Amino acid sequence: MPGVGRRRGAPLGILLLLFEVFGIVGINRVPPITLCVTVFMSTVYLRLFKLPWTSPYDVCISVRHVWFRKEWWRIFYGTVEHTDDMHLYFNMISFIWKGINLEKRLGSLKFLYVIIVFTTLTGGCLVALSGVASELLDAHFLDQCAVGFSGVIFALKVVTTYYWPSTQNTFLGMHLPLSPQYFVWAELLLIQLFVPEASFLGHLAGILVGLSYVKGPLKTMMDAFSSIFAGFPTFRSRPDRSQTREYTRPGAYSQRYEQFIPPGMSEEEQMDEAVRASLFDHNIPSNRNSQSQPSHDAYQETSDSSFSTPSSGLYPNLERLRRRRLLRFS
Numbered sequence: 001m002p003g004v005g006r007r008r009g010a011p012l013g014i015l016l017l018l019f020e021v022f023g024i025v026g027i028n029r030v031p032p033i034t035l036c037v038t039v040f041m042s043t044v045y046l047r048l049f050k051l052p053w054t055s056p057y058d059v060c061i062s063v064r065h066v067w068f069r070k071e072w073w074r075i076f077y078g079t080v081e082h083t084d085d086m087h088l089y090f091n092m093i094s095f096i097w098k099g100i101n102l103e104k105r106l107g108s109l110k111f112l113y114v115i116i117v118f119t120t121l122t123g124g125c126l127v128a129l130s131g132v133a134s135e136l137l138d139a140h141f142l143d144q145c146a147v148g149f150s151g152v153i154f155a156l157k158v159v160t161t162y163y164w165p166s167t168q169n170t171f172l173g174m175h176l177p178l179s180p181q182y183f184v185w186a187e188l189l190l191i192q193l194f195v196p197e198a199s200f201l202g203h204l205a206g207i208l209v210g211l212s213y214v215k216g217p218l219k220t221m222m223d224a225f226s227s228i229f230a231g232f233p234t235f236r237s238r239p240d241r242s243q244t245r246e247y248t249r250p251g252a253y254s255q256r257y258e259q260f261i262p263p264g265m266s267e268e269e270q271m272d273e274a275v276r277a278s279l280f281d282h283n284i285p286s287n288r289n290s291q292s293q294p295s296h297d298a299y300q301e302t303s304d305s306s307f308s309t310p311s312s313g314l315y316p317n318l319e320r321l322r323r324r325r326l327l328r329f330s
Contacts (some may be wrong), residue, residue, distance in 0.1 A: 013085030014042060017092055023095060033108045034099030038092050041149065043128065044080050045088050056081050060145030061123055063130045075123030083149045091149045098156045105163060109224075114159075116151065117222055118209055122151040125205035133201065151206035157184055158210025172288075184210075195259035 021038070030038070043049065053059045059077035066074050082088040103111040120254065134141035153210055184207055192200050212218040232271060 002022055011085050011255070013045065013089030017042065017089050020089075020093055021096065025100075029100060030096060031099060031103035031108060031111075033112045033115075034096055034103050037099070038096060041080055041082070041088060045082050045085065053077060053081075056147045057145070058233055060147045061126055063127055063134060063142045066123075066127045067131060075120060075127075077122060077146045078271040079119050079149055079152065082149070083147060087148060091153060094153050095149065095156070098153065098160050101160060103166065113222070113226060114156075114213075117218075118152045118155045118206075118213075121209045121212075121218075122202075122205050125208055126151060126199075126202050129201045129205055141201075144199075144201075146202045146224060148199075148202070150198075151202040151209075154184065154188070154203050154206030155210035155213070156188075158207055159214055162214040196306060240256070273326070 017038075021030065044051065054077075059074050059075050059081050063077040067070045082091065099111070102114075106114065130141045130144060152282075161181070187209060188203050191198050191203065205265070209218070213222075
C-alpha cells in the first residue's frame with residue numbers, strides 16, 4: 001500500500017502477471033474467488049470499465065479525507081486502486097499464493113467474507129493509526145494518502161503463517177531464518193527499507209487486523225455474525241438417536257428394530273435387543289453347506305428344532321435367547 005506519487009507506466013506488470021498465472025502457477029490451481037479478485041483488480045487498473053474516479057488521488061485513504069470529510073467510500077475504492085503496473089503485479093502474485101491455500105481451507109464464500117471484512121478493518125485501522133501518528137509525531141500524517149491491496153495482503157499473510165507455520169520465509173527470493181510470528185514484522189521493515197514510498201502505517205494496519213483474527217476476538221465475532229446473518233448454527237447438532245435405525249449385516253435382512261422392542265428399556269438396552277432380535281429373523285438364509293460362513297453365523301448350524309424363529313412382530317423369548325447364546329459358545 002504505497003503512498004500516491006508514482007505514475008502509471010507501460011503494462012509490463014500485467015504481462016508478467018499473465019505469465020505467472022498461466023505459465024508458473026497454473027490457471028487450474030487458482031481458486032474461483034482468488035481468480036475473480038485478481039481479474040477485478042487488473043481490470044480496474046486497465047480501466048476496462050467506467051469507474052467513479054479518474055486517478056489514485058481521487059480515492060486515496062487519508063485521515064483528512066475519510067475522517068474529517070466523511071468520504072468513507074475511499075476505504076474500499078482506495079484498496080482496489082494501484083499506482084502502477086508493478087505495484088499491481090507484486091500485490092496480485094502475493095495474493096494468489098495466499099489465496100490458493102486459504103480459500104481451499106476456508107471455502108470460497110468464507111474467504112470472500114474474510115476479504116471484505118479485512119478490507120474494511122484495514123482501511124479503518126489505517127485511518128486510526130494515521131490520526132494517532134498526527135497527534136503524537138507530526139501533523140503531516142493527516143494528509144498522508146495511500147492506495148493498494150497490500151494492507152489486506154499483510155493481514156492474509158498473518159493468517160497464512162498461523163495456519164501453516166512451517167511455510168518457508170522468503171523475501172525477494174532470500175530465505176530469512178526467522179520464526180513465522182516474527183517474519184511478518186521483519187518483512188514490514190524490509191519493505192520500508194527497499195521501497196521507501198510504501199505506506200508503513202498501511203502495512204502495519206494489515207498486520208494488526210490479521211493478529212486480531214488469529215489471536216484476538218475478530219474470528220469469533222465474524223463467525224457469530226455470519227451464523228446469525230446466514231441462519232446457520234455455530235455448532236453441529238448431534239443426531240437424534242430416538243429416530244428409527246436399521247441394522248444390517250452382509251447377506252442379512254434389514255429390519256426396523258422397534259418391532260421387537262419391549263417398552264421401558266433404555267436406549268442401550270433397545271439397541272442390544274434389536275441386534276439380538278435381528279438374529280432370529282426368519283428371512284436370514286441358513287447356508288448350512290457353505291464353507292466360507294463366518295463364525296458369528298454359527299447359530300444357524302443348530303439342528304435343535306425347539307428353537308424356532310419367532311414370527312415377525314413378536315417379542316423374542318429371553319430364555320431362548322440365553323439358551324442359544326450358551327449353545328453358540330459351547
